[in-house]
Every structure is written in C-alpha cells, then in structure tokens.
Amino acid sequence: MSNPPPSGGDLSRLRQLNALSAIRALRGTEPLPLSAIASRTGLSRPSTKEVVDELMGLGWVEEVPPTPGTVGRPARRYRFRSGSGYLAGVDIGAHNVRAAVADLDGNIVAETRQAVRPDTPVADRLAVVERAVAGCLAMSGLTAGNLWTVVIGTTGLVDRDGRVIFSAAIPNWSGLDLAGLLGGKFPCDVLVENDSRLAALAETRRGVARGSREVVFLHIGRRMGTGLIIDGRLHRGFGAAAGEIGMLPETRWKSAITHLHGCAIVPEGTPPEDAAGYVLAAARAGDPAAVAAVERYVDELAVGAAATVLTLDPELVVLGGGFSRSADVLLPPLRSRLEAVCLRMPELRASTLGDECVVLGAIDYAADHLDRQLFAADTGPALPLPLSVTR
Amino acid sequence: MSNPPPSGGDLSRLRQLNALSAIRALRGTEPLPLSAIASRTGLSRPSTKEVVDELMGLGWVEEVPPTPGTVGRPARRYRFRSGSGYLAGVDIGAHNVRAAVADLDGNIVAETRQAVRPDTPVADRLAVVERAVAGCLAMSGLTAGNLWTVVIGTTGLVDRDGRVIFSAAIPNWSGLDLAGLLGGKFPCDVLVENDSRLAALAETRRGVARGSREVVFLHIGRRMGTGLIIDGRLHRGFGAAAGEIGMLPETRWKSAITHLHGCAIVPEGTPPEDAAGYVLAAARAGDPAAVAAVERYVDELAVGAAATVLTLDPELVVLGGGFSRSADVLLPPLRSRLEAVCLRMPELRASTLGDECVVLGAIDYAADHLDRQLFAADTGPALPLPLSVTR
Known part of the structure; x- marks a missing residue:
C-alpha cells in the first residue's frame, strides 16, 4: 500500500501538525x-x-508483530512505513540516463538505464x-x-x-532551467544538483566514506x-560552483582522457566509449604501451587531485565513477604522485558504487530533503508533505 | 582593576556554576x-x-550608570567587564615577532614588534x-x-x-613542540595556530570580510x-594541513618572490626585506621593468589563488599580509587572471589590517577560545576559568 497524491486539506491544521510530530518521532528509529x-x-x-490510528489508516504507520516468546502481554509497537511514499x-x-525509485529509507525498488548521445536534443533527453x-514506477x-x-x-x-549554468559534456544543456522544465512533470518537489556532488553524498551514506566528515570524491570516467x-556536509560554495578544479588549465583534466583514447594499442574501429576500458584492462594485463598511457x-x-587535497586536507579521497572499477590500476600511480606533494597524505579508497553512484546519491539527497521538511515543518507556515489526502 | 591569578577553589562548585551562568548571560550583550x-x-x-554582587566584588561585573533623564527610578543594570581579564x-x-595584549572584548591595549632573523636560534626566538x-603587559x-x-x-x-610540523620560512622551527615550550611560560592556556588562518579569522571579525561565510584569505608578503x-568557520582540515596549495609545484609560490627581488631596477645593496616594496612602489609609478616584474x-x-577559488567557490577573496598595502598594484592583474579561469568570479578586496592581521587574529582566536569554554562549561566537569580566586 502506498499513498495517493496530495489533494487539498481534509485533515485539520492541528491534526496535520500532530501527525507530523508522530511521523518525526517514528522516522529513523x-x-x-x-x-x-x-x-x-x-x-x-x-x-x-x-493520531497513530489515523496514520495507520493512511498507510504511513504500521504495527509491528510482537517478538515471539515475549512473556506477558507485550505493548503494541509501531513504526513508520518506509513504503509510505517513494523517492526518484x-x-x-x-x-x-539512469533512474531509480526507492522507498523512504532509500532502498532501491527499481532502476533503469537508457543510452543517449552528447548531441541528443534537449526535448528528447527530457x-x-x-x-x-x-x-521504474511501472515495474514497481x-x-x-x-x-x-x-x-x-x-x-x-x-x-x-536548478538551472544548468554550464555543461561541457552536454553542449545544448548550458543555460537550461532544468528544475523549471522538469518541475511540472511530477506532482512533488523536483530538485537538481551536480552529479559529482550527489555521488560524494552517496559515498558518505552507503559507500566507502561512511563515517568520514572530510572527504574529496574524485568522479572519474570519460570526464572528471x-x-x-x-565538516560532514556537501560543500556547494557561495555560488554553487565549488569543486571545479578541472577548470584550472594547469590540471589538464579536459584533455586527460585522450591519453587513454589515443593509445596505439586500441584496435581500429573501437567505439570511443569502449577505448578507455580497453586500455585500462590492457594495463592491468601488463601491456607496456597501456601502462604508459595510464601513467x-x-x-x-x-x-587537480593534489590541488584539492592541499586546499582541503581531507581524511579520505574516494575514487569513484565509471573508471572506479579499474581502481586497482589507477590507485597505485595516483598514490605515489599525491605522496610526492601532499603535506599530509589522506587515505585513498575506491568506490564500490560504480556507475550507480550518482543515482544513489540522488536518492539519498531526496531523503535528506524530506527529512529537512519533516524537521522544519513546525517552524514554517506550510506543510510540505502530502498529509492532506482524500480518504 | 583586573583579576588575580587562579589559586585553588574557595567558591563552591554550585556558586561557580551560578557565576558562570551569569557571566554567560552578560557576555556580549x-x-x-x-x-x-x-x-x-x-x-x-x-x-x-x-551572584551578581559576588561577581562585582571579584571585578568581573560592573554596574552601569543610569541613563540621564530617565523618568522614575530606573532598574539597575549590569554588564560584564571586558577588563576582567586580558588576552595576548x-x-x-x-x-x-609581534605581540599584542587586548581586553576580553578584543580591544588592543598595547602592542610591540621586534626584529629577528630566519636563522635566529630557537631559544632566542622564544x-x-x-x-x-x-x-605589552608592563606598558599596560x-x-x-x-x-x-x-x-x-x-x-x-x-x-x-600546537606542534610545528613543518616550516619553510624558519628552518629550525620544523618539528618544534611550540605549545609545550611556551605552555609553561604563562599561567593560562597557550594555543598555537598557523598565521594565515589567524589572519583570515581577523578579517571576518574586524576586517573587510565581516559578514561573509565563505572567504579565501591570501596571505602575501615575502611568503604566501x-x-x-x-560556512563561517576556520577550516583546518582533517590533519590541520588545509590551505597548503603553495606546496603544489604548478603554483610556483615558493619562487614567486624572486620576480620582485630579482628585478633589475632594485638598487645594489638594497636589503632583501626592502626589495619587494621598492619594486611595488616603482610599478605604482609606472616603471616598465617593475610593472613587468609585478605581472x-x-x-x-x-x-594557487585560482586553484583555491575553483575548489571552494568563495564569496570573497581577501588579499592580506605585508604586501596588501600594494593592493592597488596587485589586485587589477590578479583580477584579470582569475576572471580568465574562474567559473564564478568572487569579489576581491584588500585587507586594511596590514602587518597586524596575524596578531589581531590571535586575539580574536583567544576570545573565541574563552567563549567556547564559557559556553561548554556546564557540560564538562572542569571549570576552565579562574573563578576560584583568593579574596
């Protein structure tokens, strides 16, 4: 059972506030x-x-079966239903384009991937x-x-x-009001964030950076x-432009991939999206030309990694994104270069979230947004949740 | 009147806690x-x-004269005496070596400067x-x-x-337990922090960065x-090594000063500490060789500035330190270079604190330390302040 869409208020304001209090009390415990x-x-x-009866009727709270073997008559216990609603x-x-739908605890219930091209028209990509x-919804x-x-x-x-100020990877994307264009397509809040930031968030929630408060996530694949x-929070900067060290010409991040794509061992006719993987695999097997290209x-x-580390002094650097499955080939040479210039060497780890790091981070970001609304609800005038439903 | 040193407990624990509560209530209002x-x-x-009578007796609280012209009998009002104690x-x-002593509100009462040399022996510098x-104390x-x-x-x-892990500017300073060596010399807490961090703090408290929560302070002088x-706080990093972009060879910060010191227009025999100022002044006057050296x-x-800005996306970049008085010469060329690579251009300002930025930041840091102790006092077992005095 999951909830119907919001449709005007039939719970009174007071009943809504009481219901929110109860949800807050039950969420995450x-x-x-x-x-x-x-x-x-x-x-x-x-x-x-x-209130609890009402929330059970609405499908937001459920009773938990008593623990078997309990002596006497155990008190009934209740929990928030993570399937009360869903996040995309x-x-x-x-x-x-990857998508996933998850319950309110962030458990993925369905995911999809579709191939597009850098020059896919805006309307088609949307x-x-x-x-x-x-x-994802239909499957679930x-x-x-x-x-x-x-x-x-x-x-x-x-x-x-939620506007795309600038995108080098998707040329027709620059200047697009993505939140505005997609906002009307769904009957709930639609937020837009940079992919590498979401991936960093996923690492701190369900990846190799759990428990770390100072993390640099290096998102490496065809782009970096x-x-x-x-301090435990996603850093956006004053104008949401933080983390763009790749714009510094001295980092040469924009052309770095050509060392892999242009390696002489790549067989003629290999599609560009497979060339890097081919070279990384050959380097793992010891091919000298591939090893030199990887170096x-x-x-x-x-x-760029050293510049970011020297600026921030993180506890941990996570290598993530599409190339992270070649971390065994990439981490040793990266480590030796960082050791040569960093005053204090951070720990280096490879992501285990692979290509799904961004979509997982998007789910985690959605759950954070929901929690912020739940916890801010009694200070603001508006109720952000679909608590006023038609029964 | 100012307070004698701490000397064992003659205020009971409860009276001390009540006194701390009252000081907290009065401090900064x-x-x-x-x-x-x-x-x-x-x-x-x-x-x-x-409690208030007791604190007045100890010299920590004073009564404020009633506002002239008040009708009726005005309530007596009290304030925390910023001269209750002092910060160095x-x-x-x-x-x-610069030093300053200030009252608890950070108002400087005395300051000194003494010349030393990079190779001054450790014991002599201490x-x-x-x-x-x-x-400073004697003068006051x-x-x-x-x-x-x-x-x-x-x-x-x-x-x-408070250990100096590494210092390029003072060779015999690397590895020194500065907090340990100086800790015993004063009858109070002695904290040690990097000079550029303290200067950045001073800018946010009493300089051109007041009100800004995302600031990059560029400390420029003979070194950078x-x-x-x-997010409004001094960033140290996981191992207190943040802000060290100058270690990246691509920044060439270590050798940058040679462009000024080695400029052909510097008269023979000019002491190294005056050479840079000579060139900056000549550039201001339009001397082509000096302008080229400054460029x-x-x-x-x-x-290095762009690398830090691209990583953090600050609201504001403050040019401070000894060379900040030549900001009119330095800011325009720095601005054009940052504009060429930064996705979002931060505001650039010149510090007005000059050579005193570090010593002022040290005072502000000391006041913060005191406030942290005041506000944490009722959660910890120990009373950090000299509240148990002999009367």
Whole structure:
C-alpha cells in the first residue's frame, strides 16, 4: 500500500501538525510503543492513539508483530512505513540516463538505464528522463502520485535554483532551467544538483566514506569532477560552483582522457566509449604501451587531485565513477604522485558504487530533503508533505 | 582593576556554576537589569542578586550608570567587564615577532614588534616572544597573572597539539613542540595556530570580510599562504594541513618572490626585506621593468589563488599580509587572471589590517577560545576559568 497524491486539506491544521510530530518521532528509529510516541511528541496518550490510528489508516504507520516468546502481554509497537511514499533519483549524463525509485529509507525498488548521445536534443533527453522514471514506477506497481521527491543529478554546473549554468559534456544543456522544465512533470518537489556532488553524498551514506566528515570524491570516467564533503556536509560554495578544479588549465583534466583514447594499442574501429576500458584492462594485463598511457592519464588526474587535497586536507579521497572499477590500476600511480606533494597524505579508497553512484546519491539527497521538511515543518507556515489526502 | 591569578577553589562548585551562568548571560550583550539576568540564568532573583554582587566584588561585573533623564527610578543594570581579564596574541615570523595584549572584548591595549632573523636560534626566538608579551603587559600596568588566554600564530604547518610540523620560512622551527615550550611560560592556556588562518579569522571579525561565510584569505608578503573560512568557520582540515596549495609545484609560490627581488631596477645593496616594496612602489609609478616584474609575480600568485577559488567557490577573496598595502598594484592583474579561469568570479578586496592581521587574529582566536569554554562549561566537569580566586 502506498499513498495517493496530495489533494487539498481534509485533515485539520492541528491534526496535520500532530501527525507530523508522530511521523518525526517514528522516522529513523526502531519501533516504539504508544507511551514512547506520546513522550516524544508531547501529546496525551489518547491523542497519540488517535493520531497513530489515523496514520495507520493512511498507510504511513504500521504495527509491528510482537517478538515471539515475549512473556506477558507485550505493548503494541509501531513504526513508520518506509513504503509510505517513494523517492526518484535520475542521473543525466552525456551518454546515459539512469533512474531509480526507492522507498523512504532509500532502498532501491527499481532502476533503469537508457543510452543517449552528447548531441541528443534537449526535448528528447527530457523525454528519456520522464520515460526512465515512469519505467521504474511501472515495474514497481507505482504511479507518479506515489513520489514524494524527485532529485535530478546532471553533469555540469547547477545553480541553487536548478538551472544548468554550464555543461561541457552536454553542449545544448548550458543555460537550461532544468528544475523549471522538469518541475511540472511530477506532482512533488523536483530538485537538481551536480552529479559529482550527489555521488560524494552517496559515498558518505552507503559507500566507502561512511563515517568520514572530510572527504574529496574524485568522479572519474570519460570526464572528471569532484564532490566535496566538508565538516560532514556537501560543500556547494557561495555560488554553487565549488569543486571545479578541472577548470584550472594547469590540471589538464579536459584533455586527460585522450591519453587513454589515443593509445596505439586500441584496435581500429573501437567505439570511443569502449577505448578507455580497453586500455585500462590492457594495463592491468601488463601491456607496456597501456601502462604508459595510464601513467600519463594519472599524471593529469593527479595535479587537480593534489590541488584539492592541499586546499582541503581531507581524511579520505574516494575514487569513484565509471573508471572506479579499474581502481586497482589507477590507485597505485595516483598514490605515489599525491605522496610526492601532499603535506599530509589522506587515505585513498575506491568506490564500490560504480556507475550507480550518482543515482544513489540522488536518492539519498531526496531523503535528506524530506527529512529537512519533516524537521522544519513546525517552524514554517506550510506543510510540505502530502498529509492532506482524500480518504 | 583586573583579576588575580587562579589559586585553588574557595567558591563552591554550585556558586561557580551560578557565576558562570551569569557571566554567560552578560557576555556580549548590552547591560541587563537583574530581572533579565535571572530570566536568562534560570536563577531566582535573590540568587541572581547574590551572584551578581559576588561577581562585582571579584571585578568581573560592573554596574552601569543610569541613563540621564530617565523618568522614575530606573532598574539597575549590569554588564560584564571586558577588563576582567586580558588576552595576548603573538605573531612569530621569520623576520619579526609581534605581540599584542587586548581586553576580553578584543580591544588592543598595547602592542610591540621586534626584529629577528630566519636563522635566529630557537631559544632566542622564544625569549623574544616572552619579552614581547611581558613588554605589552608592563606598558599596560598588567602582569602575566591577568592573562586568561595566550594565542601564538606562527608561519608553518601547526598540528592540533600546537606542534610545528613543518616550516619553510624558519628552518629550525620544523618539528618544534611550540605549545609545550611556551605552555609553561604563562599561567593560562597557550594555543598555537598557523598565521594565515589567524589572519583570515581577523578579517571576518574586524576586517573587510565581516559578514561573509565563505572567504579565501591570501596571505602575501615575502611568503604566501592561505586561510580558509568555510560556512563561517576556520577550516583546518582533517590533519590541520588545509590551505597548503603553495606546496603544489604548478603554483610556483615558493619562487614567486624572486620576480620582485630579482628585478633589475632594485638598487645594489638594497636589503632583501626592502626589495619587494621598492619594486611595488616603482610599478605604482609606472616603471616598465617593475610593472613587468609585478605581472610575473602575479602570474605565479594567480595559479594557487585560482586553484583555491575553483575548489571552494568563495564569496570573497581577501588579499592580506605585508604586501596588501600594494593592493592597488596587485589586485587589477590578479583580477584579470582569475576572471580568465574562474567559473564564478568572487569579489576581491584588500585587507586594511596590514602587518597586524596575524596578531589581531590571535586575539580574536583567544576570545573565541574563552567563549567556547564559557559556553561548554556546564557540560564538562572542569571549570576552565579562574573563578576560584583568593579574596
């Protein structure tokens, strides 16, 4: 069971606020008995019972079966249903559009990938995004009305309003009001963020950076980017333009990939999207020309990585993105170059989230957005959640 | 009147906690009547009166004269005496040791400067530091016992324990346990921090970066360094090694000064410490060779500055340190170079704190340390302040 879309208010304001308090009390904790919910919400026990019954009727809260073997009559316990609503995450790249739908705890229920081209027209790429989310929903027996938040990750520089200021990878993407164009397509909040930042977030939530508060995420694949976690938070900068060390000519990040694509061992006719993988695999097997090409590629990667590390002094550098599955080939030469210039050497780890790091980060970002709304709800005038439903 | 040194407990624990509550209530606000102090501390009015009387007796709180012309009998109002105690800040450089003593609001009451050399022996440089602080105290009619916190700023990389990990400017400084060596010389906490970080802090408190939460401070003089303010806080990094972009060979920061020192127009026999100033002044006057030398110097400065800006996307870049008084000559060429590579151009401002930026930052850092102790006092077991005095 999942919830129908919001449709005007039939819960009174007070009942909505009480319901929000109860949801807050139950979200992210173990199942609680009524007494604990009452104590956390400050409601009387009868009011708590009433609110919890109502939330059970709406499908947002469920009773947990008593633990077998409990002596005496155990108190009934309740938990927030992570399937009360759903989150969608999308990764719009130059060559692929990935999408996933997850429950409110971030568990993925369906995902899709569709190939596109850097020159795919804007309208076509947006249509792919819509079809990708619709496909995930259809596979899961859900509709758009079940979505509580949609987060779009995209290559390029994205401002706070969800506009793509600049994208080198998708030329027709620069200047696009992506939040505006996609906002009307879903009956919930639609947020847009830079792909490398979302991937960095995913690493701190479900990847190799869990527990670290100072992280530099190096997003490497056909293009390079960084996502920065500073003091435990995603760092955007004053104008949402942080992490763009690749713009510094001295880093040579824009041309680094040519060392792999242009390697002489690549068989004629290999599609560009397979050339780098071919060279990385040959380097793993010890081919001298491939090893030399990888060394030159890492030379370029290392300058921007070292600049970011020297600026921030992170605990951890995570190598992620499409090339992270070749981390065994890339990490040793990257480590030696960083050691040569860094005053304090951070730990280096390879991501295990692979190509899905952005879409997972989009889901995690959507869950954060939802939690911010839940926890801010009693200070603001508006209720952000679809709590006023038709029954 | 200022306070004698701490000397064991004659205020009971409860009275100390009540006194701390009252100090917290009064620190950094306008004068308050007893009723407001009682409401902020949660103490009864009689207890509040007792605590305030006691603090007045100790010299930490004073009564404010009633505003002239007030009708009726005005309530007595009290304020925290910024002269209850004093803070010392020291800037240990390769060529100068500066010191200042300030009241608890950070108002400087005395300052000194003494020349040293990069190769001054460690023991001699430490003796200069002691004499510098003693000189400030003597000028102000104070003794070391009046100091509540001492903060030492020094060139080089300083770890969280106050050890100098590495200093290129003062060769015999690397590896020195500065906090340990100076800790025993003063009857209060002695903290050590990197000089550029302290200067950045001063800019946000009393300089051109007031009100900004994302600031890159470029510390330029005979050497270059950076201090980073991220989300309103001084950024140290995981191992206190943040802001060291100058270690990246591509920045060429280590050799940049040679463009000024080696300029052909510098008269023979000019001491190295005056050469750069001579060239900057000549560039201001339009001398072509000096202008060319400054351009080459800024070329080098700009690479590290751009790397830091591209990584962090600050609101503001502040040019500070000894060369900041030549900002009129340096800012225009720096601006054009940053504009060429930065995706979003930050505002550029010249510091007005000049050579005193580090010592002022040390005072501000000391005041922050004191406030952290005041505000953390009721959660920790120890009372950090000299509240148990012999009367």
